[in-house]
Amino acid sequence: MLNINTIGVVGAGQMGRGIAQVAAANGFRVLIYDAVPGAAARGLSTIAQALGKLVSKGKLSDADRAVTLERLSACDELSGFSQVDLAVEAATENAQVKHKIFADLDRVCPPAAILASNTSSISITGLAAATNRPQQVIGMHFMNPVPVMKLVEVIRGLPTNDSTYESVMQVSAKLGKTTVTSRDIPGFIVNRILMPMVNEACFALYEGIATAADIDQGCILGLNHPMGPLALMDLIGLDTTLYILEVLHRELGDDKYRPCPLLRQYVAAGWLGRKSGRGFFAYSDV
Numbered sequence: 001m002l003n004i005n006t007i008g009v010v011g012a013g014q015m016g017r018g019i020a021q022v023a024a025a026n027g028f029r030v031l032i033y034d035a036v037p038g039a040a041a042r043g044l045s046t047i048a049q050a051l052g053k054l055v056s057k058g059k060l061s062d063a064d065r066a067v068t069l070e071r072l073s074a075c076d077e078l079s080g081f082s083q084v085d086l087a088v089e090a091a092t093e094n095a096q097v098k099h100k101i102f103a104d105l106d107r108v109c110p111p112a113a114i115l116a117s118n119t120s121s122i123s124i125t126g127l128a129a130a131t132n133r134p135q136q137v138i139g140m141h142f143m144n145p146v147p148v149m150k151l152v153e154v155i156r157g158l159p160t161n162d163s164t165y166e167s168v169m170q171v172s173a174k175l176g177k178t179t180v181t182s183r184d185i186p187g188f189i190v191n192r193i194l195m196p197m198v199n200e201a202c203f204a205l206y207e208g209i210a211t212a213a214d215i216d217q218g219c220i221l222g223l224n225h226p227m228g229p230l231a232l233m234d235l236i237g238l239d240t241t242l243y244i245l246e247v248l249h250r251e252l253g254d255d256k257y258r259p260c261p262l263l264r265q266y267v268a269a270g271w272l273g274r275k276s277g278r279g280f281f282a283y284s285d286v
Helices: 014-025 039-056 060-069 078-083 096-106 124-129 163-175 191-205 211-220 228-237 238-252 261-269
Strands: 006-010 029-033 072-075 086-089 114-117 139-140 151-156 178-183
Touching: 006 014, 006 078, 014 029, 014 039, 014 060, 014 139, 029 039, 029 078, 029 139, 039 060, 039 072, 039 163, 060 072, 072 078, 078 124, 086 163, 096 114, 096 124, 114 124, 114 151, 114 163, 124 139, 124 191, 139 163, 151 163, 163 178, 191 211, 191 238, 191 261, 228 238, 238 261
Parallel strands: 006 029, 006 086, 029 072, 086 114, 114 139, 151 178
Antiparallel strands: 139 151
């Protein structure tokens, strides 16, 4: 089992920042890289603001905030991952993009390093095939928002060896997460169940069954969900939701995963949810 001290995170978006923040807060040295110039540095600034809010609420001490930030660094080039023990890819949910990242990680990371993906639907076995170390490739699907949600889905590809799996389980425990293990089947556990539900909520809106507010209120109060399905899609990102449904529909061949036409229309309009300021609901804090 590999002794992991340094974690590299690819992607400084919401998921990448959350993974980096949690890893640094739990004692790991963390490097953040993003292909967009300046994004990694901006990601560090956003993490600092998030930690500052925790301090102001009395949930974190100034000393712990300072120590956490000291463990975080931004990389301008992926070559900065030459000393990482574990690389976690948290880029956009696009298979072509992820395959290239894994090929690049394989080239720059130490031979013993584990390469993990935060993908919510894409084949881990396929990503492993882009590398020369398929036995050291695994899925670590964190839930959004990472600092709050306790779950990590661990996905073993066909070649993933026991040492890689055990190392990732140990890291997840150090991060304070609870793990579940899934076969490498599209959607894994959570999204295999979640996506048909949120897609059906979109169909309910599309068919005029009820307003967006009433659909969500019905699920919150009638199903005891903490958040309505349409607001949840806005949080995930409607483009990401659409991509996951397309993967499920294509790979499993079942029409129950067919994306709602209204979802496609919203994505085409650029109404992507919270990150764009508008999805099924409007947001002013963008």
